[in-house]
Amino acid sequence: MKLKVKRLDPFLIGIALLAAFLNIYGIWQDQYANAYYTAAVTSMLQSFHNFFFASFDPGGFVTVDKPPVAFWVQTLFASVFGVHGWSVILPQALAGVGSVLLVYFLIKPSFGRTAARISALVMACTPIAAAVSRSNNVDSLLVFTLLLATWMLFRAVKRSKTRLFIGAFALIGVAFNIKMLQAYMVLPAFYVFYWLAFKVNWKKKVAVLAASTAVMLALSFSWALIVDNISQAERPYIGSSQTNSVLELAFGYNGVSRLTGQNGPGGGGKGGFGQGQADGNHANNVQQWQQNSEEGQTGSSQFPNGFTPPSGDGSGQDGNRSMPGSDGNFRGMMGGGGPGGGQGGSGMFNTGTAGPLRLFQSELSGQISWMLPFALLSTLGLLVGIRRKRPLTDKQKESIFWFAWLLPMMGFFSVAGFFHQYYLVMLAPAIAALTGAGWVELSGFNCRREGWKQWLFPLGMLGTTAFQLYILLPYRSQIGWALPASIGILGSLLTLYFSLPLRKKESTGQQTSNLRTKLAKAATVAGIVVLLAGPLYWSATPLLYGDNAMMPAAGPQETFASNRLMSGQGSGLGQARDGGGGQGAGQMQENVNTQLLTYLEAHNTGEKFLFATTNAGTAEAYIIKTGQAVMAMGGFSGSDPILTVDKLKQMVANKEVKYFLLSGDGPGGGSSDIQTWIQENGTEIPQSEWQSATGSNVDTGSNVDGMGRNGAGTLYEVNP
8 A cells, every 4th residue: 555645745845944044144243133133032031020011121010012922932941042133033033934835726626826926926025014024013923823823723623623614713812912902803713714614503603703703812812811819019011001000001002092093103193202112222322312303402411311313404414424315315214205205294113194095105005015907906806706606615715715815904094093113014915815826826827717807917017017117216316226127128028018919719730739839828927927026125125234133124225214214324332234233223222332231230239120220221231141130120111100209219228129220201201200200309419330431331242333322321329
């Protein structure tokens, strides 16, 4: 008896290797990644208490602003490999590769191997998917978990297994504990597909769905309910909440506020300086600089955390190098216009202007939308055969599933007030699936000359080519003319080929028919290669220009400009990637004042916290470097209402903390009651004792001339 061994698809192996290269190559150059989350991993390694709560600091004072599952995974990797930028990035990079493989295996059973290959390739070449997989932000793990839930859902339908349905929805509950309500964005697709595809009587269908939903909700809120029911004195404060509640964090900052834009910079509403959280890290400083610049306040005292804005007069000339943006303008890079900013009023995080065409605006299109026109047209081609009295085929059911995944998310991101570009990775699986399935279906219509449907393929080819030129042409000064010209010319020629009646439905001779078939296949392959050339290059830009671990984004101009801003090139704060000191935005918060550290360690008399500071941005590098507890009194941004004066008095009396490094943006700002009490009851330590005049005592792992944010501020000692 011979055993049949399924041979791995060599094309899938190649696509997986491409994804691994785009996601993993060079991550070892990143020293801290997103230091806010890396500090949490450092703290979580020290005790189960910190591990369970995802504590930002080793002292268990405050948590990070996300639930713990992704950080549990990162901590496990760090426990094996040590705490490094690459070790906390690696889980997300591998998850990105895993998502590519899952897309292939989800598409292949119903749509065939060719469609699966194309879908996997589109997923691998999605720029924002590659960019976010190269960071320790949690979105890549989130997408992988949701695709794993989809795989289980599809198997549940094919096998009619109740436990598989429950397992699929349970995985959504796990995903909720990665990034809260963002995981529920796939629920419309899951519910619609379940109802259409599960062939049982309606009573059982309702019962299984109710049980699956109950399990999902139980898993979703299990950690939150456990934490919220633990005495607040026995656990860290819930970072970025206003009431020390996980449920409030889930439905507030990580929920409704994303839609309304409240509590988040760049989203309108009640946001603004001091309200941004970890995924937007240092952009708060930039926003304050912009605001102060508009008000005519240019002195360095107006900048929080020791932030120094780019030098120059706004023309984009920063030292001897220009900063691309709106013709080199800083405001354009942050979203005010031009190639990097495109539309006016594009918000703090370069997310465009809310409206039905937001995903097609220049701010977002280069991240996710390269194949979106074709994916939308593919939906029409895939669903055109639906008839009222005919049962749906597997292809049609799955096409509806992917469209139900895509459409609500498009609607959300079109109107949402506060999100970052890398959130758009949520759209990537649906775009990839519809593109791959639709490419085979529409090209088949064209090859068989099926009436009006034959025109869908050349229309998709032409429309997608034109849209990609719209994305590329504003960057011609950075990338040259070769790429847009090649895509434009080849895309137009292929559109012409698919539009002309070069192939007849009836055979005109076996040899001629075979030749035409081969030519059609070659042209079809050439079409997808041409349309993926642009997104593949965009996906490679993090390797070429450096990563931004705080706010991952792809593109030759966007990445370069934001990295230079966040790393402080030209302003004495460091240089991105020079000297191996970490990539992109990491430099600003990676500065450790070694003389300050030496002073604090020498004068520590057993206090729990080495020192306290106003926000996490100053504390994170010291936590990673030393593993010691540093208190971020106001949480991530300095705005969390964690402390009161009475509570701080008690902590000082208990000898938990005595040193305070204050800057102007602490809890409640520089005039807060807490800072006032520290200043009135503490002794200011002369800077000569803990900070050199030249700033040469700043340790970043690279050549840094200025003190940066962690060398700024005033040091106080407060004794009982």
